[in-house]
Amino acid sequence: MGHRVDDLLGTLRHQGERVTPARRAVIEALVAADGHLGAEDLVDRAQRSVPSVHRATIYRTLDTLERLGVVVHVHLGHGRAAYHLSDDVHQHLVCEVCGDVTEAPPRLFDAVARRLLQSDGFAMRPYHFAVVGECARCQDP
Amino acid sequence: MGHRVDDLLGTLRHQGERVTPARRAVIEALVAADGHLGAEDLVDRAQRSVPSVHRATIYRTLDTLERLGVVVHVHLGHGRAAYHLSDDVHQHLVCEVCGDVTEAPPRLFDAVARRLLQSDGFAMRPYHFAVVGECARCQDP
DNA sequence: CCGGTTCTGCGACCTGGTCGCATCGGTATC
C-alpha cells in the first residue's frame, strides 16, 4: 500500500528528518517485502528503483530508521542481519541446514525471560537473535 | 593440568590426526583458560607459546578439534565466536551494554525446545547462540 | 631414517559492514 509508505515518510518528516529518494526507496522495498529482508537484498531492491543509491547510504538509512523506531534488525545466524518494519516483531527460527527462516509462536520465551530476570536480573532481548536449529524437513531423511 | 592436555592430544592421535606444536599450543591455551575464549584470544595465547603459528592454522585447528568433538564454538553476539572444551557446554548470557558474559542456569531452554519440536518439528540448538540482553548492573542506574 | 601424506605459514581474498570527505539537495525562511 502506497500510503503505508507515505505514513512512514511522514514519521520521518515529523521527527525533523529529510525525505530523500534513497530513503523512499528503502522504505518502499521494506513495505513491499512484507517480512524480513536481508541487508544486501535491501541494497539490491533499493537500487532497482534508484540505481544510484550506494550501499553505505542504505546501511545509514537503516540505522536512522532503526533509531526512529520504524524498523528493527535481527540476526539470523552467522553474519547476516535482516530488517523488518517494527510493528511486525516476531521470533525467527532458522534452519542451519537449509537456511529456511520461519516464524516462531508468539510469547515463546516469556517464561524463560521471566525466569532470567528473577534469577539473574538479566533482561533478555529475545527477538534480537533468531533461534537456530534444524527444521523438520532437514531432520527426516 | 598437563595430563588433561595429554589426554586430548591422545584423542587426536587415536583418530589418526597428527600432533603438532600448533595443535598442542591451541589445546594448552584452551585447557588453561578453563572457560570460553574468543578466537582472536586463542590466536594471541597460542602465539605466546609458539610465536610462529599463523592465524589461519589456528582457525583450521579449531575446525579440526570441533570435527573430532573436542571443542565447540558458540556465538556471543555480533561477529565474535568463542570456543570451549566440549565437556563444558552451557548456555551463555551476554550483556549488550558492557559485553559481560555469564553462564545461564542449566536446562533453561528445555521447555521451549520441547514445545518447538512438538509444534513445528524444529530441533532447537540452544547452546549455539548466546542469549543477548542487558545485565542487572547495566539496567539499574 | 625414509617416504608419503598431512599440516603449516603465507598472503590474498571474502563477506558484511563502517568511515571520512567533498558535494549534493531537502527544507525553512524570506
Place this chain on the structure above:
DNA sequence: GATACCGATGCGACCAGGTCGCAGAACCGG
C-alpha cells in the same frame, strides 16, 4: 520562487573476522 544552511549522499578506502590455495615443512608408520 530564490536562498542558504546543514544534513544526506556517493565514493572509495578501510575494518573485523574468517577462509582459501599453494608450496614447502614436518609428523609418524614402516
